[in-house]
Amino acid sequence: MNWTRISLLLCVFGFVKEFRPSEPFVVEYLTGPWKNFTEEQVYQDLVPLYTYYYSVTLLPILLLTDFLRYKPIIILCGLSGTCSYIAIVLSKGVQDVQIISFLLGVFMSSEVAYFSYIYAKVSKLHYQEVTSHTRMALLLGRFTAGITSQLTVSTNLLDYHQLNYVSLLALGIATIWSFFLPPLGQSVYLHRPIGSVSNEPAPSKIDIGSPNQTERSSDQLFNLQQGTSLNNIEKEPSLAKKIKHVYYLLWKDFLLAYSNSYVLKWSLWWTLSTCGFMQVINYVQVLWQSSFEEAAKVYNGAVEAALTIMGALASFGVGKLKLNWPIIGEGTSSIIALIQGILLFIAAQTHNIWISYTAYVIFSVAYQAMITVASSEIAKHLSEDSYGLIFGMNTLVALLEQSLLTFLISGSQVFGLAVRPQYVVYGCYFVVLSVIFMIMAVHTLVKHRRSNKQFNLWESRLSTP
Structure with missing residues (x-):
């Protein structure tokens, strides 16, 4: 077809x-x-x-x-x-x-x-x-x-x-x-x-410390840990061959991705930001309900529709920006997380539903824009066959983090906070995320400065490896 x-x-x-x-x-x-x-x-x-x-x-x-x-x-x-x-x-x-x-x-x-x-x-x-x-x-x-x-x-x-x-x-x-x-x-x-093993990373226009060298080192690490090869796998019975082959591919793709510090950095942002975002949207309707006046009209549907369009436009627009994300990525992520934290503090304090709606829309659009950048930067350094595995693993880690946050903050087992104090905690969460990535941004800029390389804002000026 x-x-x-x-x-x-x-x-x-x-x-x-x-x-x-x-x-x-x-x-x-x-x-x-x-x-x-x-x-x-x-x-x-x-x-x-x-x-x-x-x-x-x-x-x-x-x-x-x-x-x-x-x-x-x-x-x-x-x-x-x-x-x-x-x-x-x-x-x-x-x-x-x-x-x-x-x-x-x-x-x-x-x-x-x-x-x-x-x-x-x-x-x-x-x-x-x-x-x-x-x-x-x-x-x-x-x-x-x-x-x-x-x-x-x-x-x-x-x-x-x-x-x-x-x-x-x-x-x-x-x-x-x-x-x-x-x-x-x-x-x-x-x-x-069995013979169709393809773990070459997708071509990248960004030089971030020799991806080919990263691939070779991850392959060596895999072979040392496993003590096996595809030649050995092919000699085994059919069922065992398939199981070992799948294990080989999964583990090799996993090592190849997460042994790359650039992928690891953006995956950290992806999981922490997604965890906070999902927690916020899970409880936002409860927050809004505490702001509604008696007999007031509810515009949740219109807000979600507007958010969807604005999020799509933001993702599309960011995707067209050819910025030097290896250099400015952490700093941009830090600023966005700080803005998101401030918006959550505002949402936690206000009882004006329109301010709450606005804060939610800006918060979510900012997330959609940055998660587009994170996904794109991660994908540039993955083999095409491992997209589902790595993004699935990132989603799983984000969900495990969210489950822990839910257990501690939202569920009745530990603190069991009401919805407005919860949003204060989520605001602090994004401020801490901002601080983490600001420290990483300072480290990246200092390292770049010491290398005597020219600072370029746009990706188009970078040399290809």
Whole structure:
């Protein structure tokens, strides 16, 4: 099948899956007359459990995705999403929280198949195009859902409860659609020819300390630790050969990526920033609810729609900037994190819903811009086959960090802070992140200065290795 048709099929699934107009108003729904949850039950029981289940299910689903060749996990994504909304609609109270949280965790974890399926199905020549297509499909789905939810709620066409049926219908359609995706005959690791080992890093225009030397040293480290080679693997029985081959590829890609200090640095930003961002968005509706006046109109859907468009434009714009990120990356990250911390302090103190909305939008757009830079800089120094593994591992680490933060700050087991004190803590978190990267920025600039190299702001002036 032509790659454009495959991309179109996957994009339709992504768009419909993201069309969930009930999400901008989920806290209003749960604390409303339909479910009668208290705010404390939402942010101390439901959200923490969802975070824990997301963390626990991500790793096995990440491994199963390659083993089952993607399509079954995409189907699982649709099924778990559908079942989660059935559980939300039919739930009677707190006793159903664990079921809902588990299903939502599986739903979010299985999205990894959506992002990696296309890479195993199309030629590497089309990676950039299909990545753009699949990302835009998600953004368009979220934008359409935000607009739909705001219009239907503002015009009293649908209430918060009825919006769940629209989300349920969309996920049901996405599940049916997923069955029409073409199956894969191979995958990145398990189901591929034994001899097709490709671990060359993607070409880079940035000289950051000889990537080729990093690759050689990581290969040597791997061979020393394993004491094996592909020649030895090929002599073993078929099942053992496959298992060892997969282990070889996974471990080699892992070492090759994280032995590169540049990848490690941007992965640190990726995980810490993503952890804080996910924690903020998980509790933002609870924060907003504490700012609403009686009988005031709620504009959560419009805010999410505006945020989606602005985030997409910011990501696109940053992607076009050919800046010298190896030199200015840490400093820029530090400034952005400081701004985000200040915005969270403002959000924690204000009871004006419009100031809270504005702070959230700026905070999220700043995250989308910098995470685009981080993802791009990491990808430049990875082999194409290891994109899913490394970004999956970064997501897993971010989720584990978020689970720890949730356990300490949000859950009832330790501090169990109310939502406004939580946002003060999250503000401090980003300030500390800013300090860490400012120290790294000073170190990078001093090192660059001592090397007597010219300071260049733009990447286009750098020499290629």
